[in-house]
Every structure is written in C-alpha cells, then in structure tokens.
C-alpha cells in the first residue's frame with residue numbers, strides 16, 4: 001500500500017531544547033532534559049506534536065467537530081480543546097472520573113474556558129456508547145485517547161529524529177537511556193521507532209501510569225510496530241515498560257513522585273502527579289544507580305501559564321462535570 005505523505009501543520013516551535021541538569025547529575029552519570037514542555041505557546045507538552053498530525057487529518061476528511069475522550073482533568077483533552085479551538089474546530093470530549101487534585105481541576109476549568117463541550121460518563125464502561133453518540137454525523141472526527149493513533153505517534157517518530165540531529169550536532173551526548181511517562185503509548189512508541197530508525201543505541205524506558213500494564217505494553221508495542229511500518233523500516237526496538245512507579249494507580253499521587261517533584265522544583269521543573277512525577281522518579285533512580293553515563297528525561301508536561309484561562313472559567317465548574325471527581 002502506498003501512503004500519501006502525511007500532512008503536518010506545525011503548532012509549536014522546534015527543535016525543543018536539550019539541557020543538562022547540572023544540579024542533579026552525578027560524577028559518572030549526567031541527567032539531561034528534553035524540553036517538550038515548551039513545544040507550543042498556547043499550550044505545550046507532548047500532545048502538541050500529535051495534534052500537528054491529527055488536526056490536518058481531521059480537516060482533510062472535512063470534519064468541523066473533534067470528538068475525543070479522556071479523564072476529566074486530562075492534558076490531552078485540554079490540549080485538544082485549546083489547539084482544536086485555535087484551528088477553528090468545535091471540540092467535544094467524553095470525560096471519565098479521576099482523583100481530584102488541584103492540577104486536574106485547573107485543567108478542566110482551562111478546557112471549559114477554551115470552549116470544550118463536556119460529555120461526562122460515570123465510568124469507563126459508559127465510554128463506547130457516549131462516543132458513538134457524539135461521532136454520529138459526517139462533521140465529526142475521532143481523536144483517540146491521548147492522541148495515540150498511529151498518525152499521532154508519528155509526531156514522536158519525528159521527535160526522535162529531532163533528538164538524533166541534536167546528538168549529531170554535539171548539543172548533547174547520545175543518551176544511554178531515555179525516560180518518558182507512558183499513558184496512551186504514542187509518545188514512547190514513536191520515540192522508540194524513531195531512535196531505531198536513526199540507529200541510536202538509546203534504550204527507551206517508558207514509565208507506566210495505569211494498569212493493567214500488560215494491556216498498555218501491548219498497545220505501545222503495536223503502535224511502535226505500526227510507526228516502523230508507516231516509515232517503511234524494519235528495525236528491532238529498544239523499548240522497556242517500567243511498572244515500578246505506578247503506586248495506587250492512574251491519577252493518584254505517589255510518595256516517590258512527590259519526592260521527585262520536590263527535587264525537580266529545585267532545578268526549575270514543575271511536574272504533575274499523574275505522569276511526570278512518576279517518570280522523573282524513575283530517571284532519578286537511574287542516575288542514583290550510576291550504571292549508565294547519560295540519562296535523558298523527556299519532559300512531557302506543558303509549562304505554559306494557564307492562570308488567565310483558568311480565571312475565565314466559571315468558578316463553580318459545570319455541575320454535571322463537577323460530580324466526576326474521585327476522592328484522591
């Protein structure tokens with residue numbers, strides 16, 4: 001099968017910086033960070049590189065309405081609301097409950113202020129029916145959870161190529177290990193595929209944030225295989241799924257995560273409890289273990305200040321949505 005070249009409409013500015021975290025490096029092991037918190041100016045983080053491929057796909061199909069799904073405080077839903085709205089789409093999301101944290105509440109309020117139309121359900125079991133309802137009509141385009149279709153993940157195949165170019169240009173040494181949070185799989189899958197294509201020997205350690213981890217691992221490997229196929233490449237992947245930092249489960253803060261957040265704050269990195277705190281904890285442990293020279297932590301959380309947007313949202317969030325929080 002011959003694929004038309006993928007359309008990409010850049011929303012962010014690239015390459016994102018790589019920086020050495022001197023304060024957290026050890027004599028034998030350096031800790032570096034890839035600043036994908038600064039992909040975009042309206043909203044950054046890892047969903048931007050996916051939306052750069054998904055929004056043109058929606059437009060090509062003639063869609064005017066994006067329909068997605070996520071936890072009630074999801075970064076993906078927020079990113080889709082902000083960038084989809086910016087590109088002229090109506091944005092709807094089926095929302096499932098998650099533990100209530102300050103950060104997650106702020107995400108929801110920012111999304112509603114950006115024009116998100118919420119369709120709350122009581123549990124994951126209610127998602128398929130609610131999605132089918134919203135997807136009726138030729139004007140709708142389905143953006144999968146986390147933006148992790150193969151097209152979305154291809155944004156991270158290109159991100160790995162961007163990193164390889166930075167390594168070749170001498171901006172940083174070739175990482176022995178790349179650590180990244182693992183949610184819907186597109187980021188880790190695209191990175192592993194892209195690094196393999198570039199011939200880097202970097203291992204991707206993907207830190208699972210939900211269970212069952214076997215399902216997450218299967219999905220991630222499937223995505224990575226399809227990224228390689230779409231790039232017409234046959235390579236073996238260096239991808240490990242790390243299950244040791246999940247704690248109580250999706251959206252629940254963990255002790256190691258909170259400790260990692262406090263350490264990250266000392267070097268100016270703000271982390272979230274669901275994803276990046278758990279991934280950064282794993283990166284710090286790799287530095288402590290000292291068995292490799294270069295650890296690269298891929299920072300996936302937007303650092304754009306949304307306080308103005310949050311302030312614009314109704315102080316009491318939409319009643320139907322407000323009932324969706326679990327006690328943290």
Ligand SMILES: *Cc1c(COP(=O)(O)O)cnc(C)c1O
Pocket residue numbers: 045046075076146148181182183184185186187188272275276300301302
């Ligand atoms: C979505 C998200 C991830 C996980 O990326 P996937 O491609 O869904 O695996 C990691 N970190 C943050 C901050 C995210 O919002």
